Amino acid sequence: MGDQEKNYSTNHRKTALALSIIPGLGQFYNKQWIKGIVFLILTASFFIAFTDLIQYGFWGLFTLGIDPTYDHSITLLVEGILAVIVTLLGLSIYALNLRDAFKVGKQRDQNQEPNSVRQQYQNLIGGGFPYLMMTPGFMLLIFVVIFPILFVVLLSFTNYDLYHSPPANLVDWIGFQNFIDIFRIKIWRETFFSVLAWTVIWTFGATTLQIALGIFLAVMMNQKGIKFQKVIRTVFILPWAVPAFVSILVFAGMFNETFGTINNDILALFGLGDIPWLTNPTYTKIALIMIQTWLGFPFIFAMVTGVLQSIPSELYEAADVDGATIMQKFRQITLPLVLYAIAPILITQYTFNFNNFNVIFLFNGGGPAVPGQNAGGTDILISWIYSLTVSSAQYGKAAAITMILSLIVIAVALWQFRRTKSFQEEDMM
C-alpha cells in the first residue's frame, strides 16, 4: 500500500472516503452532483421513514415490552426483526456509498476522468440488471423464509408458552434456558431422546427399505424375457402417482382396528384378527415403516430404471465370459454403478423422511399416547414440534427443538454438498 501511495500525487480517494461519512458529500467532492444528490436524498428519506421503526424496534427487541397492558411481546419481536432487516439494508446502502466515493476518488488519483452521468446510467442498467431481476423473488424470500427463520431463532431464547403469552402476560428473554431445560428436566430429556431415537430408526429403516425394494424391482424388471413390461412398470409407479396424503389416509382406514380391512379380511385369513395397529406404539411403528416403503419405492424404482438402461451391456457380457453368477454381477457391476449415479437423490430421500410430517401425522397423529413423556409414541421431531406448537402452546421449547433439528439437517446437507462436484466447480457456483 505504501509503495502505491507514492505513485499518486493526489489523495482524492481518502478525502472522498472521509467526506462520505455523510453520504453524498464524497460524491460532491468528486464532482458527481447527481449521484451525490441521490445518495443524500436516499439517506435523508431513510432516516425520516425509519427512525421511529428502528428506535422502537430495537427497544422492543431488547425489552420485549414492559407493561402487558400496552406492549404485546410477540408484536414487538416481529417489529424488532423488521428493524434489524431495515438497518441491515440501510448499512448496505451506506457501504455502497463509501465504496463508490473511494473508487471514484481513486480514479481521479490515477488521473482518469470520472464517469459521465450517461456512463453511470449505463453502468447502473448493466451492472444493476441482475439485482433488478432478483429483487421480487428476494423480497418474498426475506419475508416468508428468512424472516420466519430469524423469528424461530429468537423465539428459542424466550419463555413464550401458555403462561407467558400475550396479551395477558409478557414474554421474556431467558437465554439458553430452553435448551438447558430440554436436557435437564427429566420429562423433556426422556421425551427428546426417545423421539430422537425413533426419528433416527424411522429415517434409516423406512428409507433403506424403500430404496432396497426400489432397486430390487428395477433390476428384476430389467432382465430380458419379462412380458407386459409397460403395464407392470405403470402399476409399480402407481403409489407415487396418487397424492401421498390420500394414500396415507386410506391406510389409516385400512389399519383401523374396528372396520379396517387389514385385521378384518387379510389377517383374519391367518387367524390373527386383533392386532392393535393404532393403539400399540410398536405396531404403529411397524405399520408406518411398511406404509412409507409402499409410498416411497416407486420413486427409487423410476430413478434406478433410468440408470440401468444406461449401463453398457458389454460389462455383463464380459462378466458372463468370466463365468460370473447373477449375484456376483449384481454386487460387482449393477449395485456400485446404480448407487454412484443416484447417491445425491438417496441422501435427499433420507432428509425427506427425517422431516416426513405427513405420514406420521395423518396416519395416527403421532400417537398412541405413551405414559411418562409429552410426545406421542410415534412422533418424530417435526411432528413433535407441531404438537408442541398447536396443542400445548410450548412455543419457546418448540423453537429450541426446531433449532436443534435444523442444525442436524444443515450439517447433513453441508456434508453432502461438499462431496458433490458442482460445489467445487467454479463456473457452477
Add this chain to the structure above:
Amino acid sequence: MKNSRAKTIQLTLSYLVILFMFAIILYPILWIVGASFNPGNSLSGSSIIPSDATLSHYKELFDLEKSDYLLWYWNTLKICFITMVLSVILVSLTAYSFSRFRFVGRKNGLMTFLILQMIPNFAALIAIYALANLTGLLDTHLALILVYTGGAIPMNTYLMKGYLDTIPKELDESARMDGAGNFRIFWQIVMPLAKPIIAVVSLFTFITPFTDFILARILLRTEEKFTLAVGLFELISGQFGNEFTKFAAGAVLIAIPIAIMFLSLQKYFVSGLTAGGTKG
C-alpha cells in the same frame, strides 16, 4: 439346456414377485373404491365388493349444500395454479441472473439458497403463524400462496440455474452484438430454450402445494377455505365424525385425476429430479 431351465425358474420367480407386488399395490386402491360405493357411513360388516353398491356418496360430495368438497377442490386448484405461475416467474428471473451474471453477492446468494432448500419451510411454522396473525393474513389463501411461492424459490432456482448453465452463452453474446438488451435476451432467446425446465418447475410448484398438509392446516381456519388435504383429513377425523365412506369417495375423486395427470407427465418428473440430483 441347464441354462435355459435356470432362466425359466428365474422368470417364474420374477412373475411371482410381480404378482405379489400387484396385490400389495392394487389392494388399497380396490378397497377404497369398494368402500366409496358402500351404502351407510361406516364399513363395519361390509365386504370389499358391496352387494348393494350406491353412488350416493359421490352425489353428496357434489351437492354444494351438503358438502364443501367442491369448494375445497376449487380452492386447491386455485392456490396451486397461482403458486405455480408466481413461482415460475420469480424462479426464472432469479435463475437467469445467477446463471448469466457475475455480481457481488452471487456466491453467497447461491450458498444461502443451497442451505435454505434443505430446511423445510414448515419448520418455522410458529413464525409463519405469528406473522400471518399479525398481518391479518390468517385464514386467507394469499398467505398460503406467498408461503408456498417463497418456499419454492430456493430449490427450483437451483434446478433451473443448472439447466440454464447448459445453454451456450454464445447465443446471448451474438444477440447482444445485434443490439438486444438484457431483458430481450432473457425473454426471446433464453426462455424459449428453457421450456423443458420450465415444464419441470411448473409441475413441481403445482404439485407441492397440492400435497401439502401442515401449512394449510395451520393457516386455514374456516371450513369453506380448506384445501383438499385439510378437508379430507377432517372428513375422517374430528368435527365431521366418522364418515368413512364419504371420505372414500372424496379420496377416489382426487386420486384418479391426479394419477392420470402424473402418469402422462411422468417423464418430466424423472428428468427434473435427475437434473436436480446431479446438479443440485
